[in-house]
Amino acid sequence: MTELLDNGGGSAAARRFMAGREAWHWAEALPWVVAVAAFFVFPDYLALGTQILIAIIFALSLDLILGYAGIITLGHAAYFGAGAYGTGMLSAHLGWGEPISAMLFGGFVGGVLGFVSGWVLLRYHGLTLLMLTLATAIMLKEGANAAEEWTGGFDGLVGISIWPLLGSFEYDLWGKTYYCFALVVLLLCFLAARRIVHSAFGRSLVGIKGNVGRMHGVGTPVHGRLVAVYTLSAAMAGLAGGLFAESNAYVTLDVLSFARSGTVLIMLVLGGTGRLYGAFVGAAVYMILEDELAKLSPEFWEFGIGLLLVIVVLFFRRGLLGSLDDLRARSMGGGA
Amino acid sequence: MNYRKLFPGIIAMLGLAWSGANAETVKIGVVLPYSGGAAQFGEQIDRGMNLFVSQHKEAFGGHEIELIKRDSKRPGGDIAKNAVQELITREKVDLLTGFVFSPNAMASAPLINQAKVPMVIMNAGTAWIPKLSPYIARVSFTMWHAGYPMGGYASESLGCKTAVVGFTNYPPGKDSRNAFTTGFEKAGGKVLEAIPMGGPRQVPDFTPFFQRVKNAKPDCFYVFVPAGNHAVAVVKTYANLGMRAAGIRLIGPGDITQDTKLQDMPKEAAGMITVHHYSADYKTPVNLAFVKAWKAAYGADTTPDFMGVAGYDGMAAIAHAIKAQNGAVSADGTIKALSGWSYDSPRGKITIDPETRDIIQDSNVHKVVLKDGRMMIEVIGTIPQVKDPCKANGIGKCK
């Protein structure tokens, strides 16, 4: 490898190396194959499937800030919820139910909120940031509870009526339409996220996460960069929220809850942070397990989830995907 | 086991020819909170349902039932709605029941409209819920069954001229506030203030709210809190602040004197007046038998409360509907069977109002008394066969 850059061939090799970092691996097709196959194999599980896809988008948005920029938050539901209420209120109060634009509006609301709150909050870090994000999300929830005329308060926002997708695909009980819709949205969000993390911008985020002092030293406008990625992430969370509102045709204060912020964090860390696909694995494993355990023993599903988390932390420290990597590296290292 | 899954189709075809000679298996989706803070309600209703099934196998007209239970967890709507969607599409249930929290029932209403699956509500008491779908029938109560008569009773019989309302700040709480205020002011009383006392998820420290009431000195203090954990805290705070000595009477719907919570309350609970449709201490033969069976099934230290009874009665209603349709359960058929259905429940006579699909039942005035070291409910008055006053008077969303 050391000779690669000799003799003027250096630039080409370097470019190949950089491009290699972004290259697609065959395994990356797996989740999509699974998702498409699930549509045909488990037609009765599409409602759950839709919720999983939405959770993946949400977890993916968190990965952008947590996994790449190192921003730890316990209030990410604020943006999910803002998106959900944005989309829901657009339909319930203004009568606009076109699903794609309404969802985009949810993303817009999430993004704006992310920009404003990020501008203030991202000057802090550590426990302080954790508490600030948490308190902000809860305040938002209290606000939504108080603004009952607009949000429906504790009752939830009823009267959301979503038009057929692209004018022809109705919402159906089996959730076919929304499963497909959510899958397409997820694909687009994923491509965007992948593009972002492999841009020079994304590299600078990794730099900020790894060594913020040095980034100041090379002239990075750190705060601005963090606000930018936070806004992107909040917008993506808002999209997920909008999709959630549409697929349920109902929004309650729950979308803003601490539990939702916590759960998405758990999902992501479970799958593995900073690798995009961690969101896929974490959200799917968590939700399927929750669904199955709840059926086995509705009263005590929590115990199983708790045990899983403890085991993951003790034995699979870098999340499920990270541990898979380690395992592969070890077996390959053994051979070399 | 597997062959049973293959057969329903064949059996159904045979059923066409044989019409009725066959036993059908009716699938019933049960959506209740089985985890989290509300799991105690799920447990009560679940026990009530099971008790009925074990006692009255014959009531189902020879048909088998299969209960498919799903955890609705929180009152957030989304989880319940997903559970309902899954029960309809994956499990293909014929009928839905359960529903402790109003938002969960509300969120699920559009689905049952679309799928035409009937829903028998066993708790969720926000008055206007049956307006959301023609396939909803309710065997529990509305907030107005207790709050409205309580208002009249407080003014006329307890001699309260002024009252303060303290309520948990969510739809049933506001519903109850409106019910009491309407009843009380119609009878000539004056509500000085209505104080929201935090949300339903967690029991707040009531002291600051009650201090405020103590300093306002009303004759009556009407409190609505969600059934369960809140009630004991309410009475304890009332006792600790010495409000009885200050001449303030604590009244409310039966949620604050829930049977399962009575024994945890301090002695100041004695003398509280509430209006409700059930207590385990009712001395009717039907109820005595019911409580006896309950204790035999679940232990001597357990007590059924109004949720347990709703589970029991709800199952009775479902059994009736199944029998009436001979196992072939449809939404329209179920509602038709339940319209006007009457039952001799542990709480007294109940009827499903054919007009509103809501329940008609007695509202009883309860007084808490201390007997042999046990808190007991004594019935000191009855307002017979109350139709939901919210819909009867066409108030707000009940119009």
Added chain:
Amino acid sequence: MTAALQTIALGKHFGALHVTRQVNLSLAAGARHALIGPNGAGKTTLINLITGALSPDEGQVLLGGRDVTALPQARRVKQGLARTYQINQLFSDLSVLENVAISIAERVGAAGNFWRRASANSHVIDEAVELLARLKLDAYALTPVRELPYGRQRLVEIAITLGQKPTVLLLDEPAAGVPSAESHIILDAIAALPEQIAVLIIEHDMDIVFRFAKFITVLASGGIIAQGTPEQIAGDAHVRAVYLGQGGDV
């Protein structure tokens, strides 16, 4: 001619402790200026004040004649002020190439673009490759930094700052921790720095200082106690007293 870097009466205190007092420095373009002084003299604090990591309580910092005292660190970098760190501040999981590319992308403004692939910024990559070749790091370009020997890591530290194309370069003990067998790498690199850059070097190793510096400032207790050519400083009795008093490493 305006100085590339100038400080005017710079001062900083933490409570009653004055860590920097009345520091007047001036570096012309192409200067080779050393800042020496015993431990605790306030050298690193001074660097932090100049770069903007700390803000001074009094005085000014001028870059190319412009007052930058109120500007945050990143903006000063954009105006041509770069620094290395006494303890390596590298992105140790990334390759040498990427370490340098992050810096260059930042300078040319590519890092603000979240849609363009990093590998498509060919001018950034080309420049990085060329820079690494200049510092004889090209053989390590694709190696993760943490696998490099320490001396080479110090070199990466310098490479990152050169990616900024600075007009003023602050080297904070560039040879600190480098085993003597490798120190020539650093010395060569410093000797090969582009001529027009004004360089301020903080160093304990007097060999390096005297080999490299054309002008020396001596700092003690936060204040300047002597300034002059290497010969003048070497002959300064006061400086000797300070160093010998410290048992320092002259």
Added chain:
Amino acid sequence: MEQVARAAISILFDGVAYGMLLFIISVGLSITMGLMGFANLAHGAFAMAGGYVLVSLMLTFDLPFIPALLLAAVAVAAVSVLFERFLYRRLYQADELDQVLLSIGLVFMATAAITFIYGPSTVSLKVPAYLQGQIDLWIGLFPAYRSFTIAVGGLLILALWYGFEGTIIGVKIRAAVDNRRMAQSIGINVDRLFVIAFALGSGLAALGGGLAIEIIGMSPTFSLTYLVFFLIVVAVGGLGSIRGAFVAALFLGIVDTAGKYLWPDGGAFFIYAMTIAVLLVKPEGLFGRA
């Protein structure tokens, strides 16, 4: 005028009582987070364990209230040592996220286990007659149980103050909070300090959990429900600062009580607004080190 005075007194009294409770439970969390850098979200589970052990001791073994309360605290402290040795210790050097995940996992398991053993309802207990109703404190009648809570909190803060200022072990703990590496290098057995601090924190939490039954109720979801409040006390007070935790807890108790009394429609709004305000101005908390 008398009305206003009466309102002010009751707000202050109830606020202080609530604050004391928050302090007793949260102070251990502040120590563990400050000393060990461990984000232990399961701290409330130890409080919850204390509450349930107390109930069991009183109902099953018929112990009187105060001995049962103390015994519960000691028992939980002892058990917490096992957790520290076998679980927490393995993660002291780990990423905060892993710590969060582990402790949340423990919270879930604790919630499920408690539900399994005690059922999902709130538990309650019969406090002795002398703690019921009102007592005369010369300047007026006050709720007896809350007066007791304030007294316990007061005693604890004195004991902790003495323990940390006046004993060797306290000095060591403070030194280790300040600078762990330094403490280690001058020969302090940091490892053992961790066990002691963890057990102390858990024991205090258990004591607070026992006291909480009568004031804010106890159910299997306790540890998750009140987690946010404990974290607020720690963050607002400043990591590892006992004085900070005390001031923050009283502050939050009084603000929350005043908010409910004066502006019941505001809900929990006040407490979060104040938290945000404090942290924006003092990111390290009131008594935290920058």
